Structures are given as structure tokens and as C-alpha cells.
Amino acid sequence: MEPIIALENVSFSYKINENSTVSVLKDVSFSIFPGEYVAIIGHNGSGKSTLSKHFNGLLTPNTGEVWVKGHNTKDDSKKLDIRKGIGMVFQHPDNQIVATIVEEDVAFGLENIGVPRQEMKQRIDQALEVVKMSEFRNRPPHHLSGGQKQRVAIAGVLAMQPDCIVFDESTSMLDTFGRNEVLQVMRKMNEMGMTIITVTHRMSEAAEADRIIVVEDGKIVMDGKPREIFKHKEVLMQLQLDIPAVSQMAEMIHNQIPTFSKELIHEDELIDEVKRVSKVRSGEVV
């Protein structure tokens, strides 16, 4: 299968003044395939956001290549195809809301690519429904709260029907319910075949993905399934990261009750393990 995004020996540095630069990405190579759900984690300043801006050509590498759906992101003639294919949702919705009315903001991208009116309406309805903002469609976005704005921004990207959406810490401003809603939307879109890439600081959120990529000092230091990654607690702690609360609880319980598995990453697993162990201990046959 062709990767949807492929990075080949990508290096990137920001110029901070005339004669010095800060090197952010250092010889990074990996591929993301259609239908994957990938979480990227790493501490503040590790290069995650710079990395994610390479996925749709917002930034292009100083050396190395980034291929999106087979197009090189340095090829300006393919820029539109690349941006249509890879949607981005950022940390601060204010930076990506342009219109004065919610539904017009969602329509903005569609107008630019000339979607017929009837289809446009349909796509806007659907997108607002998914993020549960339909009742706000006629409100001015600047008076919405942070979380509501973020959902409008997500709707705007959704309406463009990209192949892949990159969420750059997009849930960090949302409340528990808002976050769970967005996570459900991400899961649902992934099940429908959309490639999802999420950059996050919340370990329980990274555990939702099928694959985790760990970035440290501009390099990929770990790449694997969440369950494998979260086995390496000491390494993650050294990288200023953590393991999900559920995994921490499981480990503490395991230390007292050895039959209790310590390799749990989801809440459901914790509940099931408590059921299993309590049945065994109360003498019931399993």
C-alpha cells in the first residue's frame, strides 16, 4: 500500500537571528498509511508541532523530502492537492476562524474550492452535526468560548472531506465532555476510513490511537502500538512524558496483587480486570 504521508530524512531549523539557527527536526523518516490512527507525543519543544506542519506543506524541509499522496510538498503546483488531502486543526481555534457567522466559517473552504450550493449546505449540516454545533450556526464565532470555537474549526476541516486530518493539540482547550465528543468523532472518522494523526500531551488520548510515535529532540525515538510504548514507563518519564492514569493504577494494584495485570491502557480493561480478579479471589470458577 502507498503511504499517504512519507518523510525521508527530513531536517528543519528555524533561523533565530542573522547567524544562528535552532535545529528542530533532525533526519526524520517514517510513513503514515491510509486508514491509520496515529498519535504523536513528545515534551514541549521536542519538535512535534514543527513536524505536524510538514504533513501538508505548511513547512517544507531544509533537507530531505516529504511526500503527500505521492506529491512532493516542495512542488508548488501540487500545493492545492496536498492541502485538500490533509486537513489541519490547530491548538488555538482563533487562528483559524475567519468568518463572522459560524456557518459561513464552515463554508469558507468550500466556497474557495467551488462546491455547488446544494452540496455545500449538505456538507455544512453534516459537519456541524458531527461536532454538535448545529444550534450555534447563526452565531458570531468571536463570542463563542474556546471549546465551541474549536468545534467550529473542526467542522470547517471536516466539511472539506480530506483523506487525513491532523489534530495539533486540538483537545487541550476542551472540557471532559467536549474532549470525549471530539475523541469519539476522531474514532468514528477513522472507522469510516479517514487517516487520523493527533498530536497530544494527554496519555489517555494517545492510548486511543493504533500507533504512537514518540518525538524527542527532533528525532523519532519510539514508534509502536500504544500497549508496547506504555510498557516503557522509565524511558517515557525521562522524556518528560508519562503513562495513562489507568496504567499507573494497574501497576500499583499489580504490585500488591500480582495476578492483576499491569499492562492495561484503557479504562474498560481496568474494569474488566477488576471483575476477573475479584471473581478468581472470591473462589468462583472463571
Next chain:
Amino acid sequence: MSIIEIENLSHTYMKGTPLEHKALKGTSMMVHEGECIAIIGHTGSGKSTLIQHFNGLIRPDSGKVVIDGVDLTKKRIDIKGLRRKVGLVFQNPEDQIFEKLIGDDIAYGPFKLGLPLKEVRERVKWAMDMVGLDFEEMKDRQTFALSGGQKRKVALAGILALKPKILVLDEPTAGLDPKSRNELLDKIKFLNKTENLTVIFVSHNMEEVAYLADRVYVMANGTDVLSGTPEDIFTDKEKLQLYQIGTPETVQALYRLKDLGYNVDTSAFTISEAAGEIIKVLANGEGENRG
């Protein structure tokens, strides 16, 4: 002694236009000196509008707002003096960073206060230490090349350097990695407990509410619908459901076990307390639906 007194406060955006929006509808709040208060509530419940009253960014439409003895309903108030007392850190740290270099940005406030250069430098150093930025390494770095989390630290340091009496934080740890987050929470706790700084923070993160707050105000639809200690709030299942308040991940798991008939205490917030509850249940050999 109460340092913040808010009674029946209302605020309407774009009053008298078709887009009129009532953000606050008669909310009240009382904060004592040295307390650490969390404000939680759904997006759009009026939290951000409320905290902008604390330093006079928004003046009350109706109702009473008294901040450390300053009555904000009066026409003439010492707004400069008020803003010196109340430090506000916004949700988007980029909005309050404008200098080219980190050190200069943090020094801007103390410098404008007319402090001697030596003290400005001392304060910048202290504030950077408080948020976990290395003074020597970071002071001459450019602000634009910082990551979101680092910008947040710089913005907070800029406010701390003013040595406010009341610190107001809107989502203080959004965008921080787990280690920076824990460090910052510890620093806020330190400032609150040992330096007697009054702290008010808005948060969606229930773990940090449970960890930091002495008391919690729950906002819904522009009013305060509930207040109490984190323990009061997170053990009131009916209210949690009614106002759709999230709980820490630990409490969430404990509630699910409780629903299955396990005898766990849902006021165990910390990971080790919550794990302890499960160990207790398993060690006692309790099964499902007993008792």
C-alpha cells in the same frame, strides 16, 4: 477576609443588537485571601467573562464586584492599581507576548512599574525559575520560535514578575507536557500555600482541580450553580450528571466500579488513592453485587 466579592453579576455582549448574548446572568462568588479557587463549567458557561471582571477588563453591567476593597461598580476607580494587584494569564499565551526576547518580555511589566534595573533582573530570574525556564539559557532566546507550552510559561512568568496579590489563570496547563504540567501545578501550589498568593483558575482538567483547589465553583448558563470542596463536588453524582461535570480519570473508573456493586470510595482522587481503593476491594475478596 474576603478578597473577592461578587454578587448577582450580569453581563451582556453586544447589548441592544440582534446578536445580543447574555454571558453572565446574576452570578455570585466569594473568595478569601490565600484561597485557591477553581472555576469549572461547560464551554460557554461564562467562566472567561467572569474572570475578566477581576481586573476590570470588563466592568459590571449590573450587580456587585469588589476586588480587594475596590468597588468596580463605581465610575472612578484606580484601574492601574487594580491591575497591579490582579495578574491575569489568558488562555492564549501568544496574545500577551510581544517582545522579541524572552527575558525582555518578562521584564516588561516590572520595568514599567519603574523598579530599579537590579530588582527587575531579580524578579525576572525569580519568575523564570518559578515556571521552570532556565534564566541563563533562555533569557536571550527569541519568543517567536518557542513551542506553545514554552510560550505559556513565558506569559505566566511575565505576570508573576509583577508580584500580584491575586493570580488569575485561564486554563493554566493546556498545552503543557506531563512533566511541565506537574511542575507548574507544584509551583502554583507553592505560591498559594507558602507565599499566600490568592489563586483563581479556570480549568477543564479535573485532575488539576482535584489537586489544587480548596474550593470549586461550577458555572452553567451564566450563573454559579454549585460550589464546594473538590470532594463535595466529585462525590455528588446527581449533580455531576445534572451539570455534566467531568471527573478525574481515576474517579471516573471508580464510579464505574461502584455502579457494578463494588464498595469503593469515589472521593479518592489521586492515582495512588484510587488504586488503593481497588486493592482494598480485591483484598477483601468482594465480588460483584454483594451487600
